[in-house]
Amino acid sequence: MEQRVTSRSQRTREAILYAARLHFAAEGYQRATIRAIAASASIDPSMVMRYFGSKERLFDAALDVDLGLPDLTGTPVERLPHALVAHFLAPWEQDAAEGSLRLLLRSAATNERAAERLRRVLHEQFTSSLTGALGAERAAAGSGLVAAQLLGVAFARYVLRLQPIAELSVSALADLVAPSMRAALADL
Incomplete structure (x- = not known):
């Protein structure tokens, strides 16, 4: 019985988060309301507060x-750009329903809290990924350069839907981005 309650609770939490991401992405933080989010999740607004508090x-x-x-420990430096592009874009490719990645990218432009979250996520996760291949100091220095390039690609591909970037395969896009990223990493 407890397992059923836990899985139902998890489904409710996920439904709230899905609805919240859609509303925050479409309306922004200020205009999105708990009532609208709850209605989209087909639950009472008090449940949103129960799960998240505010x-x-x-x-x-x-x-x-x-x-x-x-x-990326053991990945040769010349292969890092392809690996990073492929791994960075994979969740975006699966995040077609305006999920957390698009929300974070759009919100960071107008909301300081989201911008700080994005800076922290990018720095921590890129540094962690690159440390084994570049060493801690170079990874920390390079994480911002790599993030800047890949955020530009993500913004052009998934938000602006800029052609031909939006239509290229991830592999073809990696081939185009790799030389500049490789040069940036080599200069660290």
Whole structure:
């Protein structure tokens, strides 16, 4: 019985987060309401408060992003750009329903809390991924350069839908981005 309650509770939490991401992405933090989010999740607004306590904490939870970057220890430096592009874009490719990645990217432009979250996520996750291949100091220095390039690609591909970037395969896009990223990493 407890397992059923836990899985139902998890489904409710996920439904709230999904609805919140859609509303925050479409309306922004200020205009999105707990009532609208609850209605989209087909639950009572009090349930949103029960699970998250406040709109602010719901927003924080909606912005919780794992880029899924692997530990790149042992990856030759010349292969790092392809590996990073492929791994960075994979969750975006699967995040078609305006999920947390698009929300975070759009929100960071207008909301300081989201911008700080994005800076922290990018620095921590890229540094962690690159440390085994570049060493801690070079990884920390390079994480911002790599993040800047890949955020530009993500913004052009998934938000602006800029052609031909939006239509290229991830592999073809990696081939285009790799030389500049390789040069940036080599100069660290």
